[in-house]
Amino acid sequence: xxxQIEITTICNYRCFYCAGRDMxxxxxxxDCFEAVIARLPPGRYAVSLQGExxxxxHRDFWRMAARVEAAGKIPYTITNGSLIRDxxxxxxxxxxxxxxxxxxxxxxxxxxxxxxxxxxxxxxxRLAACMAxxxxxxxxxxxxxxxxxxxxxxxxxxxxxxxVQAIQQKPDYxxxxxALAKLYRPSDYTYACRRVDRRDMRYFDVRGTEMPCxxxxxxxxxxxxxxxxxxLAARRVPPCCxxxxxxxxxxxx
Numbered sequence: 001x002x003x004q005i006e007i008t009t010i011c012n013y014r015c016f017y018c019a020g021r022d023m024x025x026x027x028x029x030x031d032c033f034e035a036v037i038a039r040l041p042p043g044r045y046a047v048s049l050q051g052e053x054x055x056x057x058h059r060d061f062w063r064m065a066a067r068v069e070a071a072g073k074i075p076y077t078i079t080n081g082s083l084i085r086d087x088x089x090x091x092x093x094x095x096x097x098x099x100x101x102x103x104x105x106x107x108x109x110x111x112x113x114x115x116x117x118x119x120x121x122x123x124x125x126r127l128a129a130c131m132a133x134x135x136x137x138x139x140x141x142x143x144x145x146x147x148x149x150x151x152x153x154x155x156x157x158x159x160x161x162x163x164v165q166a167i168q169q170k171p172d173y174x175x176x177x178x179a180l181a182k183l184y185r186p187s188d189y190t191y192a193c194r195r196v197d198r199r200d201m202r203y204f205d206v207r208g209t210e211m212p213c214x215x216x217x218x219x220x221x222x223x224x225x226x227x228x229x230x231x232l233a234a235r236r237v238p239p240c241c242x243x244x245x246x247x248x249x250x251x252x253x
Contacts, residue, residue: 001043003073003202004214005036006051008058013080014113017141019173019217020052023206027058032208037071039210040202048076050098051206052217056083065093078139081120084127091131098137098163099124104149112143125157133158143167143180170243172217184243188252191232195246196225216240 009023047068049055055077068075078098109117174181195201195213203214212225221240231238
């Protein structure tokens, strides 16, 4: 079981592939957050404070992390690394945490909207000095940039956990980068989604709407998880899932 809570859509970056920059810019309210915590299934599992904004920009970020722990869950977050003020506090609050990093080239980072790269790299080193590097997960979006230098740099510093995700092809993302977008035919789909089949993830958007994963960015197209399951069983792809790599045949992403 794993849960993600989108606590904000506000960000100090402008990554070209991020759908959040065109969403209403808002923080999740504390009352909404408490309601989401109350809806989480029992058990001890990771609850990630993340989404289409920078979680550390939320005024209640630390309070929310503490609330996740008090609820008997394991707090996690993915930060862009630019707002880290006290790495020791992060190390104490999160057993593991994620930092997003796409390139080591400052000019390329500025071009794609990931600003002040040198500050982020410095913060990542400061963080690694306070917690073992194997407690840090580096998240990278692969949009076609060279990844060899980044992988070598992470290896030299002992970062063993590197998650690389292909750029998302869903229409609610890819309208931002039409030159990189692909169109898929019915034969490209498996019509099976592990998130829908297993029900092992809960995703809550900034207004508390519960969905089966974090890839649905236009909640207006979402009916229910059961509806997605019914449509896929009938070999139809509901609009909220069109182009998602989770239901594409291997090699089609």
